[in-house]
Structure formats: structure tokens, C-alpha cells
Amino acid sequence: MKRLLLCICIFLSLIPLVLWGQGKVNKQSRGQKVAEYISLLTADNIKYWDCVIGSWGVALQKQGLEYMEYDERRHRRYAIQTCMSYLTSFSVDKRRKLKVFRYNSVSPAKLHWKGDILKLTEDTLIVKWEDSYANLLFIKSKDQSSPLKPALNPYNRRAADYGVSVDSLLEMAYSLYCTYREKKACPDTMLLVVKLKLDEEGKAVMAKYERTPPDSATYADFYNVFLSFVKSLPFTPERDIETKETFESTIILPFSFFAKESVAEMFRRELRQKRQAISKKKSTAK
Numbered sequence: 001m002k003r004l005l006l007c008i009c010i011f012l013s014l015i016p017l018v019l020w021g022q023g024k025v026n027k028q029s030r031g032q033k034v035a036e037y038i039s040l041l042t043a044d045n046i047k048y049w050d051c052v053i054g055s056w057g058v059a060l061q062k063q064g065l066e067y068m069e070y071d072e073r074r075h076r077r078y079a080i081q082t083c084m085s086y087l088t089s090f091s092v093d094k095r096r097k098l099k100v101f102r103y104n105s106v107s108p109a110k111l112h113w114k115g116d117i118l119k120l121t122e123d124t125l126i127v128k129w130e131d132s133y134a135n136l137l138f139i140k141s142k143d144q145s146s147p148l149k150p151a152l153n154p155y156n157r158r159a160a161d162y163g164v165s166v167d168s169l170l171e172m173a174y175s176l177y178c179t180y181r182e183k184k185a186c187p188d189t190m191l192l193v194v195k196l197k198l199d200e201e202g203k204a205v206m207a208k209y210e211r212t213p214p215d216s217a218t219y220a221d222f223y224n225v226f227l228s229f230v231k232s233l234p235f236t237p238e239r240d241i242e243t244k245e246t247f248e249s250t251i252i253l254p255f256s257f258f259a260k261e262s263v264a265e266m267f268r269r270e271l272r273q274k275r276q277a278i279s280k281k282k283s284t285a286k
Contacts, residue, residue: 047060050138057138075152163235196230
């Protein structure tokens, strides 16, 4: 009987040691999982992930667990201007919960947002952000060597503009309109809004009417020619006046003509006559 009691006591005394050992193993296992996640996210240094939706991406750096966003030209990207004074870091736990924090020298780290990692491999990252119905899919960027550039100053950004003066633009458009009106091949009253997509050189790569003209079937030839005319106009691209970089952009151009505006017609006719007279006088002087 004494032996039985002694065995029971010894067994009970070993239980805490067994549980402690299991806890230690589980803790080590959790630590290994987190280390594996961080290794996949950062590639043991820094890893660039391109988002398949939109022209942006995320750079995750192992040192300091730094989190950075970048645009299509690998400039640092911030949601708003005030965010530029903050640093951002990330963390991931054994449940693959990804958290991003913001902080600076005077403000402690605060949770910016968090999400669940649904998939994580060497070249694929899928995250479901909290309070969002959509899942974000990131793929490993083909460029893993170029460092990020400093963020562009929005105050240095200049919108795309005409490559000709507004007066010249209106005169050319009105001349085309009058040509078709003499043939009665265009409406007496016209109010058009043209949407243009410009490339980095300012060339229009797409042009369409923002709203289809109600009489587009009746005057199809005129509307097609007018749209081609607008698309052929020269433009200066959207640009950064400090870095001299140019960007793709979309602009909206309104055009309106009214047949009853006889005063405007007279003004433009007189303007053309004056220019022709000046040109003729110069040629005669030569």
C-alpha cells in the first residue's frame, strides 16, 4: 500500500514538469511559425509586393519590421500629407494576424489597421483587412533590387494643360463646327463634354464623349470628326515641377456652340480678317 501511494505521489509531482515541457515546446513552435511568416514577408531583408488592384505596392523590411507603401514608380506613398511625419511598422502573430502601427518621436505607436493573412507563400500574399469586404492580392514584385524613392510633394504637381492657347483652340473648334454647319450636317446647338486619357508625353491615347449626344445618330459623321479633332490636339502632360517627371492623366473638356450667337460669329470673323490682313501686309513688305 505504501508503495502504491509513493508511486502516485511521484506521478503527480511529474505532471507540472510535463506540462511545463509541453508549454515550452508550444511556445517554441509558435515562435518558429512567426519567424517563418516574417521570413516569407521580408525575404530576410526587404521584400516588395505589388498589389494586383491599382498601381501601388507594399515593401516590408525585416530590420525594425518597417512597413512602407509605394506607387507605380516606386515613390513612397502616403494616404495624406500629415502621414509623412510618421513611421510605420508591422507585426504578425501565430494566427497570421497582420497589424500595422504608426508612430513618431512624440506619439507612441498606435494601431493603424489590421487584417488576416489568408494566404502566404514565396510569391503570393492575400490579406483581408478588417472592416473590408474585399481581399487584397499581392504578388512578389519583379523588381526586388531598386530602393524606394522619396515621396512626391503634391504641391509640386501640375495638371495637364493645352499645348495651344485657349483662343486658338476655340477658333479651330469653331471653324470645324462652321464647316459642317454650312452643309447642315451638324446641330444648331451643341453642348459636348469630352473625356481624354493622356500618356506621359501628353498624347491622347483615348477620347470619348462623357455623355452621348442625343442626336449622335443623326449627325454621326460630325461627332466622329469632332472627337478625332479633340484627340489630335497637343497637350502638356501632368508633371512634377521639381523632379520633372511626367504622369498619365485624365482630363475633361467641355465644348459648346450656339447658332444664335451672331455676335460671337462676327467677332471671330473679324478676328480672322484682321489676321489675314496682317499676314498679307507682311508678305507684301517682303
